[in-house]
Structures are given as C-alpha cells and as structure tokens.
Amino acid sequence: MNHPLNRPDMRLERLLGGADLAALRQRLRRHFERQGEPGAEQALHLGKLEAVEREALALLTGRPVSTARSARIDLARIDAALQTAGLCHSLRDALERLDGPIENRTAMRMAAEQAWTTMVQRTGRDARLQAWLQTSAAGTLLKRLARRDATLADALLTRADAVMRRLPALGLTRAQLAAQVLGSAHALDAGQPVASIVLAAFRHGQASRDAGCALSDGDTPVVEERARDVWARAGVLVNELARPALALNLPARGTPLLTQGEPGYLSLRRLLREPPTWAVQGQAVYVCENPNVLAIAADRLGACCAPFVCTDGMPAAAQRTLLDQLSGAGARLHYHGDFDWPGLQIANHVVRRWQAQPWQMRAQDYEAAVPTVPHKQRDLAAFEVTALWDPQLAPAMYRHGLAIAEEAVADFLIEDLRLT
Known part of the structure; x- marks a missing residue:
C-alpha cells in the first residue's frame, strides 16, 4: 500500500502545475539538476518573475504576494511547508510528480567522462591507433564523430582497429578493404567516420616521424597529406591511375x-x-x-x-x-x-x-x-x-x-x- 505522501494530489497541480507555471518549474528543475556543483545551495535567487509566478511562490512560501520582479526563496522552508500540508516530501518531489524525474546532470556528466576515459585507455588496440588516441586532436574528432557517446566511439574505434590491423596493404583498393573488413564497400569512403579515424591515425604517425627527422626550421608548417596520399602510404589504392x-x-x-x-x-x-x-x-x-x-x-x-x-x-x-x-x-x-x-x-x-x-x-x-x-x-x-x-x-x-x-x-x- 502506498504512503499517502506518494499519491498524486490535485492541490499540488493547482499550486504549481499548469502551462502558466511551466517556465518557473523548468527554472526550479535546473537548480536540482545542478545539485553537486558549486553554488547549488539551499537558497535560490529567481529574477524576471511574472505575476502568476510571484503568486505561486507566495503560496509556496506562505508569504504575501510581492510586486518585485525577483525573489530569494528558502528551499528548506518550502520543503517543510509542502510536507506539513501533506502534498509531497519536498519541492524536488513536487517537481518530479508534476513533470517527471529530475536527472542529476553533474553525476551524469561525471559518469560520461569516466566512461570516455575508460574507453580511450582500453588496451589491445593497434599501436598506431592507440598513439593517436593520446592526442588532444583525437578527443575532439572522436567526440564529434560519436556525438560524445562513449559507446558509439568505442564501436567506431573497434572498426578502425580492424582496418588498421590490415595495413599496410599491398595494392588493395579502398572499396575492397572496406568490404572485406567492415562489410560495406563504401564504409571507408571520404567523410565516413571510420575512414576519418584511420586517416587521422596515419597522419599523426607521419607527423611524428617528420618531427623526429626535420631540420631546425622555426615555425615552417608541415604540409598535410591529402586523403588519397595517406591511403597510398598505407598501400591502399584510391584512383590509382591518376597523376x-x-x-x-x-x-x-x-x-x-x-x-x-x-x-x-x-x-x-x-x-x-x-x-x-x-x-x-x-x-x-x-x-x-x-x-x-x-x-x-x-x-x-x-x-x-x-x-x-x-x-x-x-x-x-x-x-x-x-x-x-x-x-x-x-x-x-x-x-x-x-x-x-x-x-x-x-x-x-x-x-x-x-x-x-x-x-x-x-x-x-x-x-x-x-x-x-x-x-x-x-x-x-x-x-x-x-x-x-x-x-x-x-x-x-x-x-x-x-x-x-x-x-x-x-x-x-x-x-x-x-x-x-
């Protein structure tokens, strides 16, 4: 049997629900989403309040309606008032009952960062690929290709690793390499995520070798190889009869x-x-x-x-x-x-x-x-x-x-x- 405080209450809907107070509820929810970050305190300052929002806050706090466009509210006081009225456990509880669970963004971000770090540091990949992963440029590219999803990034790296282990090839066409390793003749075409990773890893390897043997040249820029030239260095043919x-x-x-x-x-x-x-x-x-x-x-x-x-x-x-x-x-x-x-x-x-x-x-x-x-x-x-x-x-x-x-x-x- 549910505790009375866990059951929905129409009074709560009248107090804080409805479309007119949706923006206020979103602002309050963002406070709880940031819990754990510096500044996520028990006192909350709200500005640019509409009249209907000021009225709702007055009912929550038990204070007269203010004409000021801003207010500083004591969350502990509101929690106590909601419990005393038998509406819910706390303001956070009220917001979750009205609009669904509130995610802890700080915890989610920390978990995502840890998952990303674990994924990048996983051993056993091709050494050339792993060396590239240690660069800042790798993180930028990989997060863009995987839309910051560590699971998707890991899948892309697994496919890139399979390609790298077949290289250097001996005059294999790019389409044939893609079909044999990735199951699609177009999986390594220009702009494809796995192709971008493989090319970046090969460019990094060449840049490291160039830096190791370059003469002292101040700030003379290194010419970046075109994709076709990088594939050629890996023994892969792309437009092999040109020039x-x-x-x-x-x-x-x-x-x-x-x-x-x-x-x-x-x-x-x-x-x-x-x-x-x-x-x-x-x-x-x-x-x-x-x-x-x-x-x-x-x-x-x-x-x-x-x-x-x-x-x-x-x-x-x-x-x-x-x-x-x-x-x-x-x-x-x-x-x-x-x-x-x-x-x-x-x-x-x-x-x-x-x-x-x-x-x-x-x-x-x-x-x-x-x-x-x-x-x-x-x-x-x-x-x-x-x-x-x-x-x-x-x-x-x-x-x-x-x-x-x-x-x-x-x-x-x-x-x-x-x-x-």
Whole structure:
C-alpha cells in the first residue's frame, strides 16, 4: 500500500502545475539538476518573475504576494511547508510528480567522462591507433564523430582497429578493404567516420616521424597529406591511375620498368601492387619539381643521365610512394625546384619528409642564377617561406624580388646529372 505522501494530489497541480507555471518549474528543475556543483545551495535567487509566478511562490512560501520582479526563496522552508500540508516530501518531489524525474546532470556528466576515459585507455588496440588516441586532436574528432557517446566511439574505434590491423596493404583498393573488413564497400569512403579515424591515425604517425627527422626550421608548417596520399602510404589504392610518377633511368632488379634513356611513367597501381626492387643502395637519385627539366635531361643525356625523378609540383600519391620506396631502398635523394615561395614550400616538404639534400638550391646558387635570367619586374612579395636548409635563401630572393623557374637553370643542373 502506498504512503499517502506518494499519491498524486490535485492541490499540488493547482499550486504549481499548469502551462502558466511551466517556465518557473523548468527554472526550479535546473537548480536540482545542478545539485553537486558549486553554488547549488539551499537558497535560490529567481529574477524576471511574472505575476502568476510571484503568486505561486507566495503560496509556496506562505508569504504575501510581492510586486518585485525577483525573489530569494528558502528551499528548506518550502520543503517543510509542502510536507506539513501533506502534498509531497519536498519541492524536488513536487517537481518530479508534476513533470517527471529530475536527472542529476553533474553525476551524469561525471559518469560520461569516466566512461570516455575508460574507453580511450582500453588496451589491445593497434599501436598506431592507440598513439593517436593520446592526442588532444583525437578527443575532439572522436567526440564529434560519436556525438560524445562513449559507446558509439568505442564501436567506431573497434572498426578502425580492424582496418588498421590490415595495413599496410599491398595494392588493395579502398572499396575492397572496406568490404572485406567492415562489410560495406563504401564504409571507408571520404567523410565516413571510420575512414576519418584511420586517416587521422596515419597522419599523426607521419607527423611524428617528420618531427623526429626535420631540420631546425622555426615555425615552417608541415604540409598535410591529402586523403588519397595517406591511403597510398598505407598501400591502399584510391584512383590509382591518376597523376603517375615521371622518372628516368631508375635502376631496378628483374624486368626493367623503364626504357633506358627515355622518360617513363609509373602508376600508383603498379608501384603498390608490384613494388619494384630498386637497385639504388647508396646511390644518388636526383629529384626535380618540373617535368620539363626531366625532359631536357633525357634529350641531352639520354642513358648517360643519373637516376632522375620528377615530383610534378607538390608530390601526390604516386610520387610520394616512389620516393618512399627509393628512400627505403637506400637512395641518397637530391632535390631542386623553382626559386619562388611555392617552390620553397615543396622543397621544405621533400627535405623534411625524405631527408633529401638540397641540390643547387642555396642562396649562393640563386645569386649566381639572377644575372642569367632575362630582366623582368619584381614578382616576389615579402617572403613567406624560410628554406629549412639555408636561412639566407629567402632573404636573398626577396632582396632581388625575382622568381626563377627551374627550367631557367637547367644548364647548371645538367652537369650534375651527367654520368662519368
């Protein structure tokens, strides 16, 4: 049998119920939802009260109706009055009877934070994924993808972990990887939550390696890889026939990949599915920014040209994969690019990522090239990029105000490429 205080009472509905007092009840409920936080005291200040709300508070407190728009109420006094009247146990009890249970937001938030911490610290995941989870960026991304739900976040991490354990792959397409591991060919498409987590973990790993081997460069920003390039680094093919890598005279064991003396293209598909065994241990491999320079070298030197690779601007997936392979095979990379701000940014990336040596890219090389180029108006504004390998290069370029295309110094480069 229910205690009389637990039974509904129409007097309570008349006292504090109804639509006119809904806003007041919500304000009172928020006080109890905050119980446990600093400031959640037994005295409550309410402002901007309507006439009907002032009347209800007067009935609750047993005081005359005030004309003031604000009031300070004693919750203990109201609780006692409600109990004496036999309406309910307390103001909180009254609010719950009228509008349902009041949640303890503080306790809920603490429980959610503990659940999140426990989920993130769970062991046994792929080491690359776990390393990323220790970063602040991981928490921000994961909470957004999982809508701050620790259970959903844990499920996403479980799926991402399954993908990471299959990587690196050997020329597997992204759709095939997604279908085999996650059961849907589109589960790793751009924008999908698991894809975002996997890419973030791989980017973090690469950024950590770059930071470990970078030259002292002040605040020079690290270029973030595009998603297709990150997948390629993991051995996964996305649009594998786009923008192949251009190369000349790269020695490899087994069946020749390129015709000696002739420029040739290597697709990302070929580089990942049938990785060549490059015979470049301890050998100099030259790298340029512009295809025209490689074409000039082929025309003038042919088979007598040193191994040569073109990044075709900022290296994309195929170019990055090729440079990764050559560097991994022990090649000593030497890089040259345009003397302009984008050119320095690309050069910084190549030097940092593959520990390439600058090739005729120092301030003295620029100074020597200035008198050889046709006179033109200044086309370099205030310098924006500092060369990692030579802090004097950017100031020299700004002082002359001249951008020098790589093709303009091809004659200087050719002599270094000639095999003796």
